[in-house]
Amino acid sequence: MTDKTPCQLRERDDIVLRVAHLSVNFAVGKQTVQAVTDVSFDVARGETLGLVGESGCGKSTIGRAIMQLPPPSAGAVIFRDQDMTVLSGEALRQTRTGLQMIFQDPVSSLNPRRRVRDIIAEGLTIWGRDNSAARVEEVMSAVGLDAASAGDRRPHQFSGGQCQRICIARSLALDPDVLICDEPVSALDVSVQAQILNLLEDMKARYHLTMVFIAHNLAVVKNISDRVAVMYLGKLCEIGNTEAIYSKPVHPYTRALLASIPDADPLAREQALLDEEPLLQGELPSPADPPSGCRFRTRCPYAQERCAREEPFMQAAGDDHFVACHFPLL
Amino acid sequence: MRTKVSDQSVVRSRAQGFSAAARQVFGRGFGPGFWIAAGWLLVVALSAIFADVLPVRDPLDPVISNRLNGPLTTNILGADGLGRDMLSRLVHGARVSVVIALTAVTIGMVIGGTLGILAGYFRGHFERGLMAVLDVILAFPWLVLLLALVAFIGQSLMAISVAIGFLWIPAYARVARANTLSVVQREYVLAARAMGAGTLRILLREVLPNVILPVLAYGLVAMGLVIIVESALAFLGLSVEAPQPTWGGMISEGKRHLATAVHVALVPSITMFLTVLSLNYVGDRLRSRFDVRESNL
Amino acid sequence: MTDANQHEPLLLRVTGLTVRLNSSHGLVHAVEDVSFSLARGQTLGIVGESGSGKSVMARSLMGLLPRRSIAFGSGSILFHTDNAQEQDLAQMPDKLMRHLRGPAMAMVFQDPMTALNPVLRLSVQLTEPLRQHLGLDRQQARSRAIELLAAVGIPDAAGRIDQYPHQLSGGMRQRVVIAIALACNPALLIADEPTTALDVTVQKQILDLLARLQREHNMAMILITHDLGVVASRADYIAVMYAGRIVEYAPARTLFTSMQHPYTEALFKSIPRINDPSHTRLQAIPGRPPQLINAAVGCAFAPRCQYVQPRCRQQTPPVVEVPDAREHRHACFYPISPGLNREEGDD
Ligand SMILES: Nc1ncnc2c1ncn2[C@@H]1O[C@H](COP(=O)(O)OP(=O)(O)OP(=O)(O)O)[C@@H](O)[C@H]1O
Ligand SMILES: Nc1ncnc2c1ncn2[C@@H]1O[C@H](COP(=O)(O)OP(=O)(O)O)[C@@H](O)[C@H]1O
Ligand code: SF4
Ligand code: SF4
Ligand SMILES: [Mg+2]
Ligand SMILES: [Mg+2]
Numbered sequence: 001m002t003d004k005t006p007c008q009l010r011e012r013d014d015i016v017l018r019v020a021h022l023s024v025n026f027a028v029g030k031q032t033v034q035a036v037t038d039v040s041f042d043v044a045r046g047e048t049l050g051l052v053g054e055s056g057c058g059k060s061t062i063g064r065a066i067m068q069l070p071p072p073s074a075g076a077v078i079f080r081d082q083d084m085t086v087l088s089g090e091a092l093r094q095t096r097t098g099l100q101m102i103f104q105d106p107v108s109s110l111n112p113r114r115r116v117r118d119i120i121a122e123g124l125t126i127w128g129r130d131n132s133a134a135r136v137e138e139v140m141s142a143v144g145l146d147a148a149s150a151g152d153r154r155p156h157q158f159s160g161g162q163c164q165r166i167c168i169a170r171s172l173a174l175d176p177d178v179l180i181c182d183e184p185v186s187a188l189d190v191s192v193q194a195q196i197l198n199l200l201e202d203m204k205a206r207y208h209l210t211m212v213f214i215a216h217n218l219a220v221v222k223n224i225s226d227r228v229a230v231m232y233l234g235k236l237c238e239i240g241n242t243e244a245i246y247s248k249p250v251h252p253y254t255r256a257l258l259a260s261i262p263d264a265d266p267l268a269r270e271q272a273l274l275d276e277e278p279l280l281q282g283e284l285p286s287p288a289d290p291p292s293g294c295r296f297r298t299r300c301p302y303a304q305e306r307c308a309r310e311e312p313f314m315q316a317a318g319d320d321h322f323v324a325c326h327f328p329l330l
Numbered sequence: 331m332r333t334k335v336s337d338q339s340v341v342r343s344r345a346q347g348f349s350a351a352a353r354q355v356f357g358r359g360f361g362p363g364f365w366i367a368a369g370w371l372l373v374v375a376l377s378a379i380f381a382d383v384l385p386v387r388d389p390l391d392p393v394i395s396n397r398l399n400g401p402l403t404t405n406i407l408g409a410d411g412l413g414r415d416m417l418s419r420l421v422h423g424a425r426v427s428v429v430i431a432l433t434a435v436t437i438g439m440v441i442g443g444t445l446g447i448l449a450g451y452f453r454g455h456f457e458r459g460l461m462a463v464l465d466v467i468l469a470f471p472w473l474v475l476l477l478a479l480v481a482f483i484g485q486s487l488m489a490i491s492v493a494i495g496f497l498w499i500p501a502y503a504r505v506a507r508a509n510t511l512s513v514v515q516r517e518y519v520l521a522a523r524a525m526g527a528g529t530l531r532i533l534l535r536e537v538l539p540n541v542i543l544p545v546l547a548y549g550l551v552a553m554g555l556v557i558i559v560e561s562a563l564a565f566l567g568l569s570v571e572a573p574q575p576t577w578g579g580m581i582s583e584g585k586r587h588l589a590t591a592v593h594v595a596l597v598p599s600i601t602m603f604l605t606v607l608s609l610n611y612v613g614d615r616l617r618s619r620f621d622v623r624e625s626n627l
Numbered sequence: 628m629t630d631a632n633q634h635e636p637l638l639l640r641v642t643g644l645t646v647r648l649n650s651s652h653g654l655v656h657a658v659e660d661v662s663f664s665l666a667r668g669q670t671l672g673i674v675g676e677s678g679s680g681k682s683v684m685a686r687s688l689m690g691l692l693p694r695r696s697i698a699f700g701s702g703s704i705l706f707h708t709d710n711a712q713e714q715d716l717a718q719m720p721d722k723l724m725r726h727l728r729g730p731a732m733a734m735v736f737q738d739p740m741t742a743l744n745p746v747l748r749l750s751v752q753l754t755e756p757l758r759q760h761l762g763l764d765r766q767q768a769r770s771r772a773i774e775l776l777a778a779v780g781i782p783d784a785a786g787r788i789d790q791y792p793h794q795l796s797g798g799m800r801q802r803v804v805i806a807i808a809l810a811c812n813p814a815l816l817i818a819d820e821p822t823t824a825l826d827v828t829v830q831k832q833i834l835d836l837l838a839r840l841q842r843e844h845n846m847a848m849i850l851i852t853h854d855l856g857v858v859a860s861r862a863d864y865i866a867v868m869y870a871g872r873i874v875e876y877a878p879a880r881t882l883f884t885s886m887q888h889p890y891t892e893a894l895f896k897s898i899p900r901i902n903d904p905s906h907t908r909l910q911a912i913p914g915r916p917p918q919l920i921n922a923a924v925g926c927a928f929a930p931r932c933q934y935v936q937p938r939c940r941q942q943t944p945p946v947v948e949v950p951d952a953r954e955h956r957h958a959c960f961y962p963i964s965p966g967l968n969r970e971e972g973d974d
Contacts, residue, residue, distance in 0.1 A: 100524055101521065101524050103520070108516045110518055111516075113539040123526065126526050126531065171521075190676070190898055191894065193897070195911040197909055198908065216826055216827060219856075219901045222899070223899035223907060225905060226905065242905045243905070257827065257828060261901055280832075283796060
C-alpha cells in the first residue's frame, strides 16, 4: 500500500468525511475475499457523492466500513477530525451517531415488532435526547408521514415507499452530518422512487446533510450527485464531478456502464458517443481471486500486456476528474 | 409533499369493517381445527388447576367392587385394577403432566433460549464451544442420561421436571440460535448499532422480540414430547412415585390388564394422544404464523 | 379496434380479458377489459407500477393462474397455431393447455432463482421439456440442451450443464431460464420483468440476447416491465397498464411523441433522465396505485391525476381511438392532445 496521498483526495478545509486506503477483506472458508481494496475518496460539506458499480463490487461494504460495522481491515476513515478506525467502545458509539445509514430493503430495515413512533425515537432514547412526541412528530411530518395515524402502526402495515420514509425519519432524528444511502430506491417502483429522491434532496437542504449515495442505476445517481465514484471489483476506477464523468467518461468500464443504460426516451438518446463502444462481455471475476494488475483487464476491450503486469494508479484526467487506467480514453 | 399512506390503510380497514378488527384480534385463517385443539388444551389445563375442587371422586380411593369396571358403568370412564376412578385419576394426573411439561419447557426455554441467542449474536468461539457441548449432550442416549439424573436428584415432581428440562436445553438453543442468526442479518439490527445502541439494548429490543415467538411456539410442540418422555419414565417406574396418579403411570398400570380390560390403558392413552396432538397442532400453527411477517399482502 | 399488423400474420388476439381473483381482503380486480393483438415476430411492451396487474395478465395468457384463486374470468384469447387454426385459450381445458406451453408459448419470470429448481442439475431442467414435447431421446436432448446454453451466451456450456443453479450468478441463471423457455422454439415468449433482479450491465446483455433470439426465431414477445426505459427502444407496441386496465396503447414511437394519457405522461416524467443535469427536480406522482379491491367507480387514476375533472370520478372512461392516429388508443376523458384546449384540473 502506498503512503503517498492519493491524488483524488482534495486539499480543502470543508471536507467532512475522508476515506483513505480503505480495504475490507472477508474470510470465506479458507479463502480471503478482497471485497474492497485501497479505496480513497473524500466528501465535502453539503456534497453528495454517488457510488456506482455492479452488484458485488463492494459498494455496501464501503458504506458499512465507514460506519465501522464492521471496521475495515486497513485504512482510515476520518470524520470530525478523528480516525474512526482507531476509536472503540463509547467514543466510537458517540462518533458514529454523526453518520447514519439508509438501506436498500426498507422492510427488513425496520423491526417488525415495534411501533413506528418507537422506531423513530430509538436513537433519541438511547442518547437521552429529547424524544418527546413533538420531536418525533416533527421528523415524521418532515418526511411526509402523518404522525397521528402512522405513529402507532407497525412497519408491515406500510408500503415499501412509506417504509423508506420511516427509515429516513429514523436516521434524521439524530441530526447526523453524513447520511449514507445504500441503494435506497432500488427496491421501489419508478413513481415512488421519484418521491423518495425528491424527499432526500429536500432533507439534505433542510438538515444540511452531506451524502454518500450508493446505487447501480446511473440515471438516479446522476440526478442526485455532485460527484461520482465508479467502482469495479473492490477498486475505484474513476472519480470526479458528475458532469465530467457523465459527459466525458475516460475509464473503459465507466463507458461500458453508461452504454448499458436503457433510455426512457428513444428519441432523445444520444447514440453517437456511447453505442460504438464495445459491450461489456463475460462475467465478473471472483473477488476471491481478482485478476493481476488492472482488475478490469479480463473484460476490457482496450487491455494490453501492461495491464496484466502493472496495477494502474489514480491520475488526473481533468479538472476534478481522476481515473485509474493505463490507457484512459482521453 | 404529504402522502396518502395513512389514508390508504384507513380506507382499506374501514372497507373491511368489523371483520378486519376481529381479524386483528383473533388472527386470520386459524381454522376450526386450531380452536378445537386449543379448547382441549384449555380443558386439560383447567383440570390440572382445579383438580382438587372439581366434583370427581378421590383418585386414591380403591373401591374393590368397581375393579376393572368399564366406562359408563359405575364410573364414567371406568375404574382401574384397584377400583380407583379413572376420570378422577386422569384429572389429577393432568396436574403432574402439566407441571412437568411447564417446568421442563420453561427451564429448557430460558437456559437454552438464552444460550442460543447469545451464540447466534456473538458467534465466534463462544458459539462453536457451546454447539460442541450441546452436540455431546444430544448425542448421549437421553434415556440413560435421564436415568442418571433421576437417580442423582431423586424422584420428586420437581426433580423429574428439572431433569427433563435439562435434556431440552440443546433443542432450544438450536432453535433460538437459528432464529437469531436470521434476525441479526436484518438491517434493523445494523441500524440500531448505527444509532449507538449497546449490545444489551439490541439483544432485548431488536433480537429478543423477534426470536421469542417462534421459540414459544416451539415450546408447545416440545411440551407434547415432554409428556411422552414422562410416560416413558413411568413405564420404567421412574416417574413420580405411586400412588400419585400420572398419565404415564396409568398407562403402564393398564398394560397388566390389556387382555381383560383394555380401557385401563386405552383411556389414559387416548387422553395423552389428544393432548400431544393438540399441542403439536397449535404449536405448528402458531409457529408458521409467527415466522416474521415481512409485509402486508 | 382492429390492429393492422399488416406485414406479419396475426398470432394472438386478446379481447375483453377480465380476471378477478379471490384474496383474503376481498375480490381483486386484477385485469379489467384488456384487449390487444400481436403479430408474429413483434414485441409488445407492457409497463405499469407494481400491482397494476401485469403478472396476473401474463399468467392468465399462459393459463398458469391457480384455478381456485380465479373468482371470475371472461374475454377471449385467440391464438393462431402453426396450421393457421384459431384456438381460444380462455376456453381451453388445462390438459390441452399444457401441450401448448413450451412449443407454442413460454414464459420467463422475474426472479431467476425461484424459477429454477435448486436441487436439480441444469441438465435435468433443460432436457425435460425437450424430451417431453419434442420426443428427443436422452442423448439428443442433452446435446440440444448444450446448444441452447451456448446460444444464450453461457461460456463452457458443456461443463456448466451439470452444475446446480446456485453455482451460477444471477445473470447466468436468467440466461438458463431463457434457454429453458426457448427449448421448444415457442411462437410467443412472455418475459415478466426479466431483468428487474439484475444489474444494468447484465440487464443490457439479457435484453440484447432476447432481441437476438427473437429475430432468429421470428418469435413474438410480450415484455413486461415497470421501467419505460427498458421497452422504449425494444418494443414495437407499448401498452401502459394502470389498475388492471390498459390505459394507453400505441406503437412505441407514437407513444413517446404524442402521449395521450395523463398516467403515461406522469410515469414518463417521474423517471430521472441521464441527459438532464444533476439535481433536476423529478416530477413524482403523488400517492400510490389503488389496491384493486372491489370495483371502483370512475377513472382509477383520478386521485393522482393532475388534470382530474368532476366527470372523471363519476364515470369510467372508455377506451377510444385517437383521431387521425394509427393504432393509438387511450382511456381518458381529457387526453393530452396538443390541439385540444384543455382546462386545468379542479384541485
Ligand atoms: N460478510 C461477508 N462475508 C463474506 N463476503 C462478503 C461479506 N459481505 C460482502 N462480501 C463479499 O464482498 C463483495 C462486495 O459485497 P458488497 O455487498 O459490498 O457489494 P455491493 O457492491 O453492495 O453489491 P450490491 O449491488 O449487490 O448490493 C462481494 O463479493 C460479497 O460476496
Ligand atoms: N394469486 C392471487 N390471488 C389474489 N390476488 C392476487 C394474486 N396474484 C396477484 N394478486 C393481486 O393482483 C394484483 C395485481 O398483481 P400483479 O399482476 O402481480 O401486479 P404486477 O405484476 O403489475 O406488479 C395485486 O393487487 C396482487 O396483490
Ligand atoms: S488499465 Fe488496461 S485493462 Fe485496465 S481499464 Fe485501463 S486499459 Fe483496460
Ligand atoms: S379520465 Fe380524468 S382522472 Fe382519469 S386520467 Fe383522464 S383526466 Fe385524469
Ligand atoms: Mg449492496
Ligand atoms: Mg409482477
